Amino acid sequence: MKLFRKNPGSPAGDVAGKDVSEALFVVLDTETTGLDPLHDRILSIGVLKLQGGRIRVRESMELFIAQEHFDHRSVPIHGILKQGPNRRLPEREALEQFLGFCDGAILVGHHIGFDLEMLRRGLARHGMPEPGNPCLDTDLLYKATLLKSPLLNKKAHYSLDELAGRFDLSCKDRHTALGDAYLTAVAFLHILGLLAAKRPLTLKYLLRIGS
Amino acid sequence: MSNRISERVADFLRRYPPFNELTPKDLSVLSEGVEILYREKGSYIFREGEAAHTFFYVVQRGAVDLRHAATGDMADICDEGDIFGLRPLMAGENYLLEARAREDSILYAIPIEAFRPYIQTYEEVGNFLIESFASNTRNPYAREYGGRLPGIPGSPAGPGSVTPFSEVLPIQSSKNLVSCTPDFPVKEVAALMTENNVGSVLVEAAGLPVGIITDKDLRNKVVSGQVPITAPASEIMTQPVITYPRKMTITQAQLAMMKNEIGHLCLTEDGTPDSPAVGIISKYDLMLALGNSPEVLMRAIKRTRKIKRLKPVRDRVTYLLRGYLENNIPMSITMKLIAELNDACIKRVIELCLKKQGPTPVAFAWLAMGSQGRSEQLLHTDQDNALVFEEVPADQLEDIRTYFLELAKLVNKGLKTIGYDYCPADMMASNPDWCKSLGEWKNTISKWVHNPGKEEVLLSSIFFDYNFTYGRKELVRELSDYIFSNVSKYPMFYYHLASGALQNPSPTGFFRQFLVEQDGMHKDFFDLKHRALMPLTDAARVLILSHQVRYINNTAERFEKLAELEPNNRELFLSCSYATKALLKFRTKQGLLHGDSGRFIALDTLTKEEKMKLKRTFKTIKELQELIAIRFKVSSLMV
Known part of the structure; x- marks a missing residue:
């Protein structure tokens, strides 16, 4: 799933050659005004860096974006009001910070396709280049950990809540961009553990099953 | 700047000492510098002798073992909220222990430089650390919930008899003190003991302990005919009484018994025979206190009110298991x-x-x-x-x-x-x-x-x-x-079940060498479950079903029953039963050794004797599979 077209000359191209324990992952999640990439807008982006099983709290951030478009129906989910207490950045500035943050990393997200689509639209609106980062979807990766068994009716999709239940993770800060990004990151680490128990883990393999 | 993750870290830390002493602002600043680590089960956080990191660690999820690398002695198990790896940082030493994840764990790595100022500014934080270092416990509050502390290597640890944390556990003496006067007739003493179901009676004069009578005294002095049953207690009592102060730890009590070669300790108000007795500790009390008894564990399970509290009980079951294996208690009993x-744990849940x-x-x-x-699940699987x-x-x-x-x-x-x-x-x-x-x-x-x-x-x-x-x-x-x-x-179903039982790959190759796994994570390991235990289990199932025997699920017991039902195959089935038990024991020992399910075995870690033992069971498996193939007419013999 290379939703971001490959950008020739981008350093992200050789990311895949690295070892899993050395690779830099950026786990991301976005909160949006709704689920329609055409009309809805990103309200916040949560990102954190993950390398060698280590998350540096200082290197995590949550960007809130000032948006004109607003949909009252989504407020109960993300809890971001039009005029909230957090400092809002103009969309362009937030996206620039985001791009700078992800440089050279593999992006990880739960159902990341949607987040990427939202980001791509945003970048296009400002005429900004799309980075060529490889991406991993924790839903796809999780499905690869399940056994092939006639008993197990695999679902088409697993929600982040289901993953949290499976790995017994606290759903605190659910539906905030950085809270979900953190939850995704921990689930991702658990999944890597499960996958590694099955076969030696390589980035190439991860990218094959997870994108 | 604080964000949701650092807030989450702070929320967790404030629940545990010494972080509960910090002001929200200081805690928030500290939390921003934290790094969150995920460590898979079995991976090292640091090794013995390694230079100290710039962080110390708090377990957020999971558990971490601290061990002496050379001896393998467990020094401590750190649970959620426990701090480890701090002392070397304070002392400027290298790590004296190795730390390994006991389960998949999430750790908070806290930078020492950010933490150090608080040790001086907060008196309580400093005190906490001093106390915890001085008492050699990680957490002075530990005493309240189990009294864990670094085990002293080389302490008198009878195999399986000592949980590693007994050094500080206080011991409860028997609640009802049974006593009599020196002129009490021996016959009455015996009746008193029976009535109260105790093994010893304290002899008191003027409220002070003067002697003690145990089962042994009755046997050696009365039943042997030396002293008549009408004699007074004073004639058979052991004296003087060896007394100890009322507050004793398990280890102290053990040492006292060993030193004096006695089985009962009398506890008095001030520890001398000149103050009134308050209780007696018997070897039995000690055994109970050590938790080395299924009855005690069973009671603990039944009394548990929270599922989370069952976990430590289950950990004690594992200690018990280790003790049984080390003491060679028969596998069927174990x-x-x-x-x-x-089963009781599951029922309670x-x-x-x-x-x-x-x-x-x-x-x-x-x-x-x-x-x-x-009933073959000995380890957590x-x-x-x-x-x-x-x-x-x-x-x-x-x-x-x-x-x-x-x-x-x-x-x-x-x-x-x-x-x-x-x-x-x-x-x-x-x-x-x-x-x-x-x-x-x-x-x-x-x-x-x-x-x-x-x-x-x-x-x-x-x-x-x-x-x-x-x-x-x-x-x-x-x-x-x-x-x-x-x-x-x-009956066709038997045929299918039987051919299923023959599907398992065989344990040895043509030259009787072990067949190890060819690929995957367990490459070059021997798959004990798949290649040795499963053929036995599967075969026992189809045979017992074909005899219409129910309510026997245990594989070894099934073979014993089969030996009874088919006298002509008795020898084979008995050796199958033996093989099952031997393999299961083998697996459990391997599992305890490596903290896993014991399924995969590195062959080069086995002694020659162990390899021979394993191979002997394989011969039995082969014979069993031949019997099944013939009986259920499975044509393609896949062994």
Whole structure:
């Protein structure tokens, strides 16, 4: 799933050659005004860096974006009001910070396709280049950990809540961009553990099953 | 700048000392510098002799073992909220212990430079650290909940008899002190002991202890005929009484008994014989205090009110298991006892979940499947379970199923909390495929028996080892009846079950060398479960089913029964029973050694003797498979 077209000359191209324990992952999640990439807008982006099983709290951030478009129906989910207490950045500035943050990393997200689509639209609106980062979807990766068994009716999709239940993770800060990004990151680490128990883990393999 | 992750870190830390002393602002600043680490089970956080990191660690999730690398002695197990790796940082030393993740764990790495200022500014933080370093406990509060502290290497540890933390555990003396006066007749003394069910009586004069009479005194001095039963107590009592102060730790009590070669200690007000006695500690009390007794554990399980609290009890069951194995207690007894305790834990989890969930709409039964059903689950492995509920009208079926699925979800989660991993194939009662009414189960079983494909055989082989755990037993009985009547009508099923039993790869190659795994993570390891235990288990199942014997699920016991039923194959079946027990013991020992399921064995770590033992069991497996192939006319002999 290379939703971001490959950008020739981008350093992200050789990311895949690295070892899993050395690779830099950026786990991301976005909160949006709704689920329609055409009309809805990103309200916040949560990102954190993950390398060698280590998350540096200082290197995590949550960007809130000032948006004109607003949909009252989504407020109960993300809890971001039009005029909230957090400092809002103009969309362009937030996206620039985001791009700078992800440089050279593999992006990880739960159902990341949607987040990427939202980001791509945003970048296009400002005429900004799309980075060529490889991406991993924790839903796809999780499905690869399940056994092939006639008993197990695999679902088409697993929600982040289901993953949290499976790995017994606290759903605190659910539906905030950085809270979900953190939850995704921990689930991702658990999944890597499960996958590694099955076969030696390589980035190439991860990218094959997870994108 | 603080954000949601640092807030989360701070929220966690403020629950534990010494972080609870910090102001929210300081804690928030500290939390921003934290790094969150995920460490898989078995991976090192640091090794002995390694230069100290710039961080110390707090366990957020999971657990970490601290060991002396050279001896392998466990120094401590750190749980959620526990700090480790701090002292070397303060002392500027290298690490003296190695730290390894006992489970998949999330750790908070706290930078020492950010923390150091607080040690000076907050008196309480400094005190906490001084106290915890000085008392050699990680946490001065530990005493309250189990008294863990670094074990002293080389301390008198009889194999399996000492939990590593007994050094600070206070010991409870017997509550009712049984005593008599020196002129009390010996005969009455004996009656007094019987009545109170004790092994010793304290002899007191003017409120002070002057002697003690134990079973041994009665045997050696009275029954032997030296002293008549009419003699006064003073003639047979042992004196002077060896007294100790009332507050003793387990280790002190042990040492006192060893030093004086006695089995009973008298505790007095001030520790001298010149103050009144307050209690007696017997070897039996010691044993109970050490938790080295299934009765005590059983009671602890039944009294537990919170699922989370069952986990430490289960850890003690593992110590017990280790002790049994080291003391060479017969495997059949070990299996039974441990299975009983595991069973009690599961029952307790179900009871607690039922309390939460409210009364059940109809009767149900909880079934343990697979190794648990066979009472062969000694180590923590996966949970396999199923649920059957009473027949209900069709229009209520889904509502009732929803109730039981919710209940099962709670139970599955509870079992995970106490150490049973989720079944990777989702064979759990919270899966609608394994949570059915009696009628639905019968249909499923008919399907398995009548169209036995490869999958059906696999499923039935897991299911047919079910064991009743909780609920209404009649449901299970009816299900068993149904299975037997069905199978006897379709003998072809035996053929399929038998060929399934012969599918397992053989343990040795043509030259009698071990066959190790060719690829995957366990490359070059020997798969004990798949290549050695499963052939035995599968064979026992088909043979016992064909004899229509029920209620025996344990593989070794099945073989013993078979030996009884078929005198001409007695020798073979008995050696199968022996092989099963030997292999299981082997697996359990390996598992305890490496903290895993013991399934995969690195052959180069085995001694020659162990290899020989293993190979001897393989010969038995081969003979057994030949017998099955002939009996059930499985043409393609795949051994």
